[in-house]
Amino acid sequence: MIFSSDNWAGASEPVLAALLAAGRSGARPAYGTDDATRRLEARISELFEREVAVLTVATGTAANALSIAALAPPWGAVVAHEEAHLAVDECGAPEFFAGTRTIRLPGARGKLGAADLARRLEEIPRGLHHGELSVLSLTSPNEYGLVYRPAETAALCEVARAHRLAVHLDGARFANAIARLGCTPAEATWKAGVDLMSFGGTKGGCLMAEAIVAFDPARRDTIAYLRKRAGQLVSKHRLITAQFDAWLDGGHWLALATHANAMADALAETIAASPRARLAWAPEANEVFVFMDEATAERLRAAGARFYDWSVAALAPEDRPRDGEKLWRFVTSFATTSEEIADLARALA
Incomplete structure (x- = not known):
């Protein structure tokens, strides 16, 4: 993942x-x-x-x-x-x-x-x-x-x-x-x-x-x-x-990008369906931003997921994380598979 x-x-x-x-x-x-x-x-x-x-x-x-x-x-x-x-x-x-x-x-x-x-x-x-x-x-x-x-x-x-x-x-x-x-x-x-x-x-x-x-x-x-x-x-x-x-x-370059974007959309749907994480906003490319607490992030890492925490400096007050949450970035690529999205869903569940 x-x-x-x-x-x-x-x-x-x-x-x-x-x-x-x-x-x-x-x-x-x-x-x-x-x-x-x-x-x-x-x-x-x-x-x-x-x-x-x-x-x-x-x-x-x-x-x-x-x-x-x-x-x-x-x-x-x-x-x-x-x-x-x-x-x-x-x-x-x-x-x-x-x-x-x-x-x-x-x-x-x-x-x-x-x-x-x-x-x-x-x-x-x-x-x-x-x-x-x-x-x-x-x-x-x-x-x-x-x-x-x-x-x-x-x-x-x-x-x-x-x-x-x-x-x-x-x-x-x-x-x-x-x-x-x-x-x-x-x-x-x-x-x-x-x-x-x-x-x-x-x-x-x-x-x-x-x-x-x-x-x-x-x-x-x-x-x-x-x-x-x-x-x-x-x-x-x-x-x-x-x-x-x-x-x-x-058009290979666009086919690869379209796949990466589609994987980001699928990941966003997975996040939106989870009670343990919140989608910060709908993705417009291949990056998905997520609010969740450190314990949930550690659980995902323990399951094999790799992702980064992210700066909230450019967020408006209404966009900022709630108490106990941090902002995290997940990036999909041309090589991301549906299986990886499913694995993350299971780890979240």
Whole structure:
């Protein structure tokens, strides 16, 4: 019963087969100059319905940090939710690679609202002594498993544009968001005003594959130099490409995300039916948030379940745990099985 993170899962069989085939295909040009890597950019351009620049990297931290570095000057400031991965869990990587500072804003359940963002941007001091507001970074799905609808993203991007901020999207679980929303990748990103995104494959069924997608191809050279300087220009780049190719082929990426989301829905139903736990809110991707006491959590762990406790800093008063409860996060993946959900139900019972 592994619900700690989708990072714990391995890779799908088509991805593994493609990686093995690429490794056996003989000598190929290095550092991303092979034909397959060139074709990947065209393929992702087709997916997003416009010409884009695509530069693959090995980690989500690198994708986020280099994206910020491509959008902001070293004296810039990045605005993000106070619980955003970029602000909390990147060990200062955006600040290290970009030289920027991060301004953390509150928002219920990890989401920023357009009206509140506009008000807060007006309150942030400007000028030489404070740095230049440069980037708004959004996360979808966010740290509380919720997604931005295209209209919400568009409203936030409009506010950002009015204050001369570029917009970055952390899409580590972008596949899960698209599978839930049912919209196109274009509608969730550049058509709503996003300038550049981190497109994550690792959590969704790849072994180690992330992409920086710039909706203005003119940013390609800047990102390429940043990637090399950061040590993220992998010599055998075709092995990252092979993962993306298999993952995207025939809508496999969305099928995997749809399964993970369905498992989250089934898990949420299990929680909702239990007298020993409460569902915090309905899942919108593949993360399920649960209120329960420590004794119940220990009982589940003793039965073999793995999951994490979670911060309540971004919860409104009406969302907060009751006396004796804590907030816990359960994450499903492409590899989660119905048997695992049934086992958890039995442990709860």
